[in-house]
Every structure is written in C-alpha cells, then in structure tokens.
Amino acid sequence: MDLSKYWTVATLSQACQGKILRGNPGAAISSISIDSRKIAAGQFFWVIEGASKDGNNYVAEAAKKGALGAVVSRERFEGLPANFILVKVASGLAALGRLAGAHRALFPKTPVVAITGSNGKTSTKEMVGAVLSMKGPTAVSPGNFNNEIGCPLAILELGQQHQHAVWEMAARKKGDITHLSLMAKPNVAVLTNISSAHLETFGSVAQTFEVKAEILKGLAPRGAVIYWAEDPWLRQLPVRFPGYQYKTFGFGKDCDVCGQIENRGPQATTVSVRHRKTLCGTFSIAAVGTGPVLNALAAFCCGLHFGVAPKSILHALSQTPPAAMRGEKIRLGAKNQYIVVNDAYNANPASMTDSVLGFLRAYRGTRKIVILGEMRELGRQERNLHEEVGAAIASQAKAEHLLGETTFVAVGGSLAQALASSLSSAQSAGPVSCLTKDKALGFIKEEAARGSLPCALFFKASRAEALETLIEGLKSETL
Numbered sequence: 001m002d003l004s005k006y007w008t009v010a011t012l013s014q015a016c017q018g019k020i021l022r023g024n025p026g027a028a029i030s031s032i033s034i035d036s037r038k039i040a041a042g043q044f045f046w047v048i049e050g051a052s053k054d055g056n057n058y059v060a061e062a063a064k065k066g067a068l069g070a071v072v073s074r075e076r077f078e079g080l081p082a083n084f085i086l087v088k089v090a091s092g093l094a095a096l097g098r099l100a101g102a103h104r105a106l107f108p109k110t111p112v113v114a115i116t117g118s119n120g121k122t123s124t125k126e127m128v129g130a131v132l133s134m135k136g137p138t139a140v141s142p143g144n145f146n147n148e149i150g151c152p153l154a155i156l157e158l159g160q161q162h163q164h165a166v167w168e169m170a171a172r173k174k175g176d177i178t179h180l181s182l183m184a185k186p187n188v189a190v191l192t193n194i195s196s197a198h199l200e201t202f203g204s205v206a207q208t209f210e211v212k213a214e215i216l217k218g219l220a221p222r223g224a225v226i227y228w229a230e231d232p233w234l235r236q237l238p239v240r241f242p243g244y245q246y247k248t249f250g251f252g253k254d255c256d257v258c259g260q261i262e263n264r265g266p267q268a269t270t271v272s273v274r275h276r277k278t279l280c281g282t283f284s285i286a287a288v289g290t291g292p293v294l295n296a297l298a299a300f301c302c303g304l305h306f307g308v309a310p311k312s313i314l315h316a317l318s319q320t321p322p323a324a325m326r327g328e329k330i331r332l333g334a335k336n337q338y339i340v341v342n343d344a345y346n347a348n349p350a351s352m353t354d355s356v357l358g359f360l361r362a363y364r365g366t367r368k369i370v371i372l373g374e375m376r377e378l379g380r381q382e383r384n385l386h387e388e389v390g391a392a393i394a395s396q397a398k399a400e401h402l403l404g405e406t407t408f409v410a411v412g413g414s415l416a417q418a419l420a421s422s423l424s425s426a427q428s429a430g431p432v433s434c435l436t437k438d439k440a441l442g443f444i445k446e447e448a449a450r451g452s453l454p455c456a457l458f459f460k461a462s463r464a465e466a467l468e469t470l471i472e473g474l475k476s477e478t479l
Contacts, residue, residue, distance in 0.1 A: 001157050004028040006106055007099075009069065013087045015102035016071065016095035023069055023085025030068075032156070034096075034149065041066030044085075047073055047092040048149060055092060071095060093148060100152030101183040107158055113302060114184055116169045116177060116215045117192030118208060119351045120295045121146065122323050123287075124192055125168045127299035130320040134303075134312040136163035146170040151180045164306065171211050172201060181218030188224045188305060189215045190298050194233035195350035200379035209233040216241050226301045228294055229255045247305060249297040253277065257301040259293055264362045266339065266456070269293060273300055273314070280310040283317040287327040288341060288458075289358025291351060325468060327355070332474055338448060339363075339456040340474070344467040347375050347460050349389045356393050359458040360402040366456050367405040369447055371440070371470065372419060373461025374412040386415045390422030407447055408432040411440045411467065437465075441473045448474075 010025035012018075032044045036058035039045055045062035047055030047070060056074045063070075069085025073092050080086075089095035104112070113132070115125050122144050129140035139162045141154040146168040154167050169180045181189075194209045202208045216225065216237075222245060227234040229248035238246045249257040256276060263270040268284040271293055285296055296317050303313040322328050325345035332338040343355050356370060378385050397403050410420035410432060420434035435443055448455050457474075461467040 001031045001153075002159065003032070003103075003156065004030045005160070006103065009085055009087065012071075012099060016087070016089050016098050018071065018087045018089040018095060021072075021075060021086040021088050023083065027068065027085060032071075032153075033062075033067075034153070036062040036065070039065045039067050042068050044068055045070040046096060047071055048096070049073060049092055096152045097148065097179065097183055100155040101185075103158065104155050104183065104185055107160070107162075110158065110162060110165060111187040111306065112165045112167065112184055113188045113190060114167055114169055114181060114186035114215055114219075115190045115192070116171075116212050117190075118195040118197040118212070118348065120192040120291050121168045121170065122345075123292060123326055124190060124295040124298050125166055126323050127296055127317060127320050128190065128302045129166045130316040131299045131303035131308055131313050132164040132166065132306060134308050134316050135306065137161050138163065139165040139167075141166065141168045144168070144170075147172070148176060148179060152183065155184060169215060171198075171214075174202075174207075174211055175214070177211060177214035178217045181215050183218070185218050185220065186215070186223065187220045188226060188302060189219050190302060191215065191225070191227040191231075191234055191237070192295065192298060193228050193231050193350070195348055196378065196381075196385060197348035197350075198377045199381060200377040203379065205233070209236070213237065213241070216244070219244065224305055226298060226305070228298070247301050249294065249301045257297050257304065259297045259300075261290075261293060264288075264358070266363055266366065269358075269362070271296065273297070273310075275300075275304060275310065281314045283314045285317060285320070285322075286329065287322050287358075288343075288362045289327070289351075289355040291354050291358075292322070292327060330471065330475075337453045337455065338474075339366075339454060340471055341456065341458045342468060342471055344373070344459040344461050344465075344471075346463045347373070348378075348462075349375065349385050352460050353389050353392050355460055356458065357396055357400075357402070359456075360397055360406065361400070363456045364402060366454060367452050369407045369409065369444060369455065369457045371409045371411060371444060371457065371459045371467065372416075373410075373459075373465035373467045374415040374419070376462040376464045382415060383418050386418040387422040390419045391425060394423050394425055405452070409440060409444060409447075410434045411437050411461070411470070412465065437470070441470055441477075444470065445474065445477055 007029040039062045045067045132138045145154040224245040229250040248255045258274045270284045272282045273280045328342045330340040410416040420432040423432045
C-alpha cells in the first residue's frame with residue numbers, strides 16, 4: 001500500500017470529514033495501520049473504536065514506534081512528539097470507509113469485481129484474481145479482508161498500476177454489504193451461493209439471500225451479475241433486480257459456463273468446461289468437494305466477461321492452490337504416509353456435507369479418518385441442522401459405498417454428539433466416536449497408526465472450534 005501519490009494529511013482529512021488538530025497538512029500519507037503493535041516508522045495509525053479495545057488508547061504507543069501521525073476520535077493525548085500529526089474524526093471506522101470510497105473514486109476506469117455468498121467467497125476471490133492477473137496487474141483482497149474494516153483496507157491497496165480489482169464482501173448484519181458495495185462501486189458482482197450459514201444473525205435463509213443481494217446496491221448501471229444457476233435463491237435475481245447483465249455458471253447445460261466433473265482423485269479433481277455449449281477444455285484443481293469446482297466455474301465466467309482467453313483461464317485455475325485451511329493438503333509421518341486435508345477454516349451445513357462427501361469420493365480405496373467439529377452461528381436450529389448434516393453424509397456415503405475403512409470422529413459437546421448420533425445411523429463400521437477436543441488428539445493418533453497405510457485425515461469445523469490445533473498437535477507427535 002503506497003498512498004503517498006494520492007493522499008496528504010489535508011486531502012485525507014477532507015475525505016474523512018475530519019479536522020486537523022496538529023501537524024503539517026501537506027505531509028504525504030505513505031500507508032496506514034490499525035494495529036499499534038505492528039506499526040512501522042512513517043505509517044499513519046488509524047484508530048478503530050472496538051467494543052473491548054479503543055484504538056485511541058494506543059496512539060502514544062504508535063508514536064513511540066515512529067508513526068507519522070494518527071486519525072483519532074478524541075482531542076486530548078499526552079506524551080506525543082511535537083511534530084506528530086493528529087486528524088480528528090467522529091468515528092475511526094466510519095472515516096476509514098469514507099477514505100476507501102474516496103480512494104476508489106480516484107480510479108473510475110478500473111473494473112472492480114465484488115464477491116459474496118454463503119460459501120466459497122475467499123476461494124472464488126483467489127481464483128478470479130488469478131484469472132484476471134493473466135491480463136495484467138490485479139488488486140486482490142488479502143486473506144479474508146472482507147468486513148467493514150478489511151474491505152476498506154483492501155480498497156486502499158488499489159493503485160494506478162492495477163488493471164482490475166477483486167474484493168470480497170461479507171456481512172454480520174443487514175446493511176453491511178450495502179455499505180461495502182456503495183464504497184467499492186463494483187462493475188461485476190459474483191454471488192457464489194445461498195445456504196443456512198449465520199442463521200443466528202440472519203434468522204432465515206430467505207434473509208440471508210436479502211443480505212447477500214445487497215451487493216447489487218453499488219453495482220454500476222448495466223453491470224454484470226454472475227451467479228450459480230442451480231441455486232434456487234439466486235435464480236430470483238434477474239426477476240427481482242432487472243437491468244443488469246446476468247451470466248450463469250453451474251453444471252446445467254443451459255448455463256453460460258457449464259462444468260462437468262470428469263475425474264475425482266486424491267491429487268486433484270478434473271473438470272471439463274463449456275461456454276454456451278462450446279467445449280473450452282479441462283482444468284484440474286487440488287480440492288475435494290463440488291464447492292471448489294463451482295468456485296472455479298464462477299472465476300471462468302468472470303474471466304470470459306473481461307475477455308481473458310479460455311486457455312489462459314484454464315491455466316490460471318490449474319495453477320491456483322487452495323487457500324489456507326480450505327482444502328489445504330499436508331503430508332505427515334516419517335515416510336509422508338499420512339495425508340491431511342485441512343478444510344477447517346469454517347463450516348456450515350452445506351459446506352460440511354459437500355466437502356466430507358467430496359473427500360470420501362476422492363480417497364475411495366484409502367483408509368480415512370474424518371474429524372468434524374461443531375458448526376456455529378446456526379441459531380435455534382443448530383441441533384437439528386447438525387443431525388441433518390450427519391444423516392445426509394451417512395445416507396449418501398452408504399448409497400455410494402464410500403464408508404469402507406472410514407472412521408468418523410466428532411469433536412465438541414452436545415452438538416458434536418448430535419452429529420455423531422446421526423452419522424452412526426448409516427456407519428456400517430460401527431459407532432462414531434464423539435470426544436472433547438483435549439481427548440481427540442490421542443484418539444486420532446492411535447487410530448491413524450492402526451491399520452493399513454497410507455491414511456488420509458480430513459478436518460472440518462467452524463472457525464471458532466480452531467480444529468487446526470489438532471493438526472498442529474499431530475505435527476509435533478511421532479506418527
């Protein structure tokens with residue numbers, strides 16, 4: 001992030017509706033940081049007022065580390081250097097959004113892709129970024145910078161050198177994505193899917209759809225909307241929101257971009273792609289489940305929209321690795337005889353069902369251990385949804401004869417027990433183990449060491465469960 005070409009203290013203050021309390025108005029702003037612990041000399045410290053921590057309390061610490069100045073929401077500070085700059089705003093968070101919106105406005109001719117959905121946002125963002133990078137430098141949201149803090153910071157990475165930008169958008173409540181979309185002014189909106197995620201917040205899948213559809217609020221007139229054609233909620237978009245260019249991806253023959261899974265294996269899933277029924281070729285991705293394939297098809301559709309050659313898109317998709325903890329593969333053991341598939345970044349009913357079945361299909365014929373943690377933010381339906389997921393996995397796996405040499409482990413409390421009980425209904429190998437996290441590591445280690453090799457282990461849970469700590473535990477053990 002090099003903002004010095006675009007922003008001075010004076011212009012930043014004006015964009016943020018702030019007031020310069022002290023310091024040189026003509027000083028250039030090179031970059032900003034919201035974390036006083038990581039502030040670098042010459043950076044501008046940006047105060048965010050949180051429920052548990054108020055950034056105003058860390059201005060002096062930032063100054064000691066060499067910060068040029070700070071955007072604050074208080075007027076009085078002690079112990080600051082004489083030349084330290086202070087810009088006062090009503091709210092640091094709101095001011096950050098205003099600056100990001102003003103920064104986006106500096107590049108009106110740069111096409112922006114905004115991505116949202118219940119599942120697959122980050123993976124789709126990475127794939128779209130890789131595809132558009134085939135045409136030139138592309139600004140892509142780092143990590144999961146997708147909320148009211150992360151998205152503005154990602155927008156501030158945009159520069160004159162970029163030919164495209166790809167930004168991810170998530171929501172904690174109604175109105176969040178509206179705020180981000182109006183800030184980012186996208187030319188293309190990609191909606192991956194709508195499912196029963198964050199029901200504790202949104203209350204229903206119908207409300208989830210309404211929240212995700214907010215991404216159209218800032219979409220340019222006649223902008224493009226790319227969506228999964230088989231999603232019953234997203235199919236409503238052209239009727240509910242006419243006036244945009246609609247393009248679809250999926251497995252149906254009538255999709256603009258239609259994919260067909262040709263082969264599933266431990267190394268990769270191979271997919272053939274057609275654009276309006278014309279075969280474009282095949283690509284392979286190192287991922288399990290149908291979800292990552294759909295993410296890739298969304299990226300293919302986006303690439304075609306911007307004129308990327310199909311061969312270049314296929315190459316980019318084949319070269320894009322899974323995002324961290326989203327189907328990431330790790331080898332363990334003295335002879336790499338244990339394959340760990342880490343999909344533990346997050347989970348909801350749809351993603352857990354799809355990814356577990358995808359793993360079982362990909363590793364058919366290999367001894368497998370499936371470790372599942374609880375799914376969070378599902379509200380009053382949480383127990384029923386855990387039971388439904390377990391029953392759906394067990395039923396489909398039994399129908400496809402996928403349960404041979406498979407051990408299931410549910411990690412957690414009462415919700416894990418509900419998941420385990422429903423899985424047991426069709427688990428021909430015996431009861432499913434349900435363990436607390438502190439007991440799970442020893443059990444998994446013993447189970448992995450017992451029986452034939454190689455052995456594949458799959459981890460999936462909501463972010464709050466931090467199931468990856470079990471993987472770290474296995475790394476430190478002798479397998």
